Amino acid sequence: MWTYEKKLQYPVKIKCPNPAAAKVIMTQYGGPDGELGASMRYLSQRYTMPYKEAIGVLNDVGTEELAHLEMVSAIVHQLTRNMTMEQIKESGFDTYFVDHTAGVWPQAASGMPFTSVCFASKGDAITDLVEDMAAEQKARTTYDNILRLVDDPDIIDPIRFLRQREIVHFQRFGEALRIVQDKLDSKNFYAFNPEFDRPKRR
Amino acid sequence: MNTEQELFKNIQILEFVLYDAGLYLDTHPTDQEALCYYHNYRDMLAEAIDEYTRCYGPLTMDAVLSKNKWTWIEKPWPWEMEA
Numbered sequence: 001m002w003t004y005e006k007k008l009q010y011p012v013k014i015k016c017p018n019p020a021a022a023k024v025i026m027t028q029y030g031g032p033d034g035e036l037g038a039s040m041r042y043l044s045q046r047y048t049m050p051y052k053e054a055i056g057v058l059n060d061v062g063t064e065e066l067a068h069l070e071m072v073s074a075i076v077h078q079l080t081r082n083m084t085m086e087q088i089k090e091s092g093f094d095t096y097f098v099d100h101t102a103g104v105w106p107q108a109a110s111g112m113p114f115t116s117v118c119f120a121s122k123g124d125a126i127t128d129l130v131e132d133m134a135a136e137q138k139a140r141t142t143y144d145n146i147l148r149l150v151d152d153p154d155i156i157d158p159i160r161f162l163r164q165r166e167i168v169h170f171q172r173f174g175e176a177l178r179i180v181q182d183k184l185d186s187k188n189f190y191a192f193n194p195e196f197d198r199p200k201r202r
Numbered sequence: 203m204n205t206e207q208e209l210f211k212n213i214q215i216l217e218f219v220l221y222d223a224g225l226y227l228d229t230h231p232t233d234q235e236a237l238c239y240y241h242n243y244r245d246m247l248a249e250a251i252d253e254y255t256r257c258y259g260p261l262t263m264d265a266v267l268s269k270n271k272w273t274w275i276e277k278p279w280p281w282e283m284e285a
Contacts, residue, residue, distance in 0.1 A: 001280075003221075047281050056275035060263065 002063070009067040010161045014078035014154040019093035021150050022079035023109060026096075028146070028162070029072045030106025030114035033138040039065035041119035041135060045128045048195040051183060054125065054176040058132075061169050068162055073104050075158060124193045129177040133170055140166035209254050213261070216247040 028034045042062030049055045080093070080102045088097050095111065106114035120131050143163035150156060185191040223240045230236055251261060259273050260266045266274050278284075 046279070052275040052277055052279075055279055059279070 002066075008071050008074060009064070010071060010158055012071055012074040012078060012158045014075065014152070016152060016154070017081060017083045017087060018079045018091075018150075018152060018155070019083050019087055019097075020091035021152070021155055022076045023091065023093055023096060024149055025072065025079065025146055025155070025159070026076050026107060027109035028139070028142060029069065029076060029104070031108035031110075031112075031142070032118040033135065033142050034106070034108075034114070034118075035065050035069040035072055035139075036106050036114055037116070037119045038135060038139065039063075039069060040116065041121065042132065044119075044121040045132070048123050049125060049128070050194045051125075051176075051180055053179045054129065057172045057176045061172065064165070064169075068165065071158055071162060075155065076104055077102075079155070123195050125180045125195050126177065126189060128195075129173055129180060132173040133177070136166045136170035136173060140170070206254075206258050209250065209258070213247070213250050213254055216243055216250055219243050220247055 030036055039062050042058045042065065046055050046058035046062065049058055083093070083102065088094050096107075099105075108114075119135065120128070122128050122131070140163055143159055143166065146159055147156060147163070150159070180194070181189055184194065220240065220243045223236060223243065227233065227236055227240060251265075255261065255265045255267060259276060263274055266272065
């Protein structure tokens, strides 16, 4: 279970409203490579993951992604508080505003609502861990693209932190994959699926 | 039921009592009787978690006491408990 800690993992303190930036950064809340999908991906995959090191990484990264979800939400909120109607109209934020005002809601930058189709839980250790590594790189690319689009240092600082975490997670998932493969048949990693075919537990 | 299971169940009970009292206090923040109840269980929970952690291992990542092994990942994970 979880208990809430009344703090962000890394500080978010943005002075100037910027609905144009909010519209693109929102995609890391509810978009295809966003933090909501990331958390749900890892927390869903951990139940059938057979090895304790890989379970630990899925559990702990899945939990950290909830903290990132909160940071992205805080960024979106701070970028959309005290907006003027002129800023809303000029920035193109009007298409979001009409449905949600300045409320935070998980959608992609394109307006597509959050969908679980953006992540997988395949029930196969190699498949899932390779997906997880790709997911971290996709999120890293998205943060890189966000950094190309924004120039406010107050926004750049927490986005850089989140980008760096994608790289750390990619490393940990790579190590988890290696640990899993070390426990499989070295001549054929696919001889059986350790999440389903129930090998001897270690 | 062995001592570990008893202690574990006691923590679940105390934690839920504390949480549910907290939820009530969210909408009744000056209720002195509820605050007193909360603090009573808060002390009991802290004591129970401390005892469990010392005897059986960490319930949270920041409660690993072992200096020579990372015991956080030791099985069973909560969803692996036998019926």
